[in-house]
Amino acid sequence: MTAPHPDAVMGPVLVVGTGLIGTSVALALRRAGVDVLLSDVDEPNLRIAREAGAGRMLESDDLPVIVVAAVPPRVVPAVLAKASADYPHATLTDVASVKERVLSEALRLGADASRLVGGHPMAGREVSGSAGARKDLMDGRLWVITPLDDSDAEHVARVRSLAETCGAVPVQMGLAEHDAAVALVSHAPQVLSSVLAGQLADSRPEFIQIAGQGLRDMTRIAASNVDLWSDILEANAPQVAAVLDDVIASLVRTRDLLVTSPFDEGDRAVRSVLEAGVVGQSLIPGKHGSAPSAFREITVLLADRPGELGRLFSAVGVAQVNLEDIRIEHVLGRPSGLVALFVQPEAAPRLVDALQALSFDVRS
């Protein structure tokens, strides 16, 4: 067993639900030497999590200091209420992407408000289940902490410490504030993507045949898990509906501008819609839920020769720099000469030097 990390949260921590997030939290806690207990009604997930070293089976005489409900939003209230009764001194938290409805339901079922502090780590993967879990999934990500009005400061501090022990950056928000934020940046975009993709289901195949990268980007998240997302959307229905109202109003306005604005008139009214979009797009941070500006971007213009991409990544490997992210400009589908490498700020000068020494055309 690893020696406990000096600043690590005190265990044992019980993780209920060994899916992607629960198992990743458990692995991150184990990395810091924290004692982790696991529980799940899903036997295969639980077995994989244990075999991956995410923790030990919960026994009847265990007394967890913190209980993390890492189950689907619909199940969180019951799990928190039961944990509140089973462990009368434990801090209670969750990782659900909706807070107000889920936590108020937990209170209604009897969870102790003084020990309950909501949480939402801004991390995920396009795969689900414990097999996709990673101990570094939360590293550098934001972890939204949503205390209730009645949450004791001691329990809030413990959930912050839990987030930090997992490598995340805690950020505090009100419940309604959190739910409005995720409705805007995650839940309403999911609906838009699904609705747009749904239009294609009824369309003529030769229309879809000419689809490009833009449509692929706009509909990628439409392929998401239907069970999880119907659960999330309904749990956050009022906030999602409010954003959709704004989007619908803006679409109606745009539609009306289009049909009333003559083609040969210099004054193009739809321009204002496009301009607002350019401004809004520029505000989005580069990385999901990471602390802002965590990484440096280095752009490389590759020569138009076969093998240049391989030569570039070899050079990165030789320089012993870890890539945090890669973006390859797509010439509507094919990788072109422009590659953006994202690295830790302290590694950036070393990588730039190494690439320039090999005559790569480094643009930033």
Place this chain on the structure above:
Amino acid sequence: MTAPHPDAVMGPVLVVGTGLIGTSVALALRRAGVDVLLSDVDEPNLRIAREAGAGRMLESDDLPVIVVAAVPPRVVPAVLAKASADYPHATLTDVASVKERVLSEALRLGADASRLVGGHPMAGREVSGSAGARKDLMDGRLWVITPLDDSDAEHVARVRSLAETCGAVPVQMGLAEHDAAVALVSHAPQVLSSVLAGQLADSRPEFIQIAGQGLRDMTRIAASNVDLWSDILEANAPQVAAVLDDVIASLVRTRDLLVTSPFDEGDRAVRSVLEAGVVGQSLIPGKHGSAPSAFREITVLLADRPGELGRLFSAVGVAQVNLEDIRIEHVLGRPSGLVALFVQPEAAPRLVDALQALSFDVRS
């Protein structure tokens, strides 16, 4: 000078407008040995195109066999009408992404209907101008050909041959059919992206701070060129408005389902919207405007060690396989173990063998 390609379209071909598409068309024609004449009111673009070897300056005694209007949609009608008068035997075509309104306006200005055949190569880049042009931009892409009712077969055949000479795959459509298709797969998605991004412009910074990869994907095209897109949207206004009407109706229905469906009820109505989205998303071809199934996808699961990405691309280089596309699964921002490589079908077995010989975990 290159010897003419035996099946190449007969020149000289006059390309009016040396932006990204015009210059790329010119370079592709030059690659096939075709005599190319260039003309542009934008002096810097014209100079860069000439220096890149895209063709020679148009002289007053030149008699082009084909004129390609590669100017913004708003300017296409005048360019085609002038070309029709200047060169009474030339085939007239364009590359605009809207056909009905643009070509009917060209006829109104006096372009000869028998010699006019619309065209729209389904290729582009996230950069504009002649500096971004590439001779292989159209290789393997679809090039929609839209004859008018009065177009002579000889001129239709010549435009098909132009597309093929540029490396593209010609596909014939009616004008209204083309415009409805691009409204669905390109123009309406652009409006959705701009409207969604526009919501962010008025929102609180701490909300945007927690934005993830989904929002980044959904708003990427909102950063597109405002001049070009207001031009395109207004030229195709009726068709775009029709798609927006469907999208708005579907969003209103979804919103109503959300606010009327109780959280704790088993029957989740919003599920139908998400399920239609999954179906629609699955219909989109993998590559923009390429002939369907042009590439084979090879998925590699990388070990969780630094340098594996570099080792992979080195292996691809050693195997002398050209990558047509790369997709790296993003763990909400960071490259994870799953990398999809897209290659020509004939190169796939060779690459799989090479990667397996180096103990890579190849999944397909």
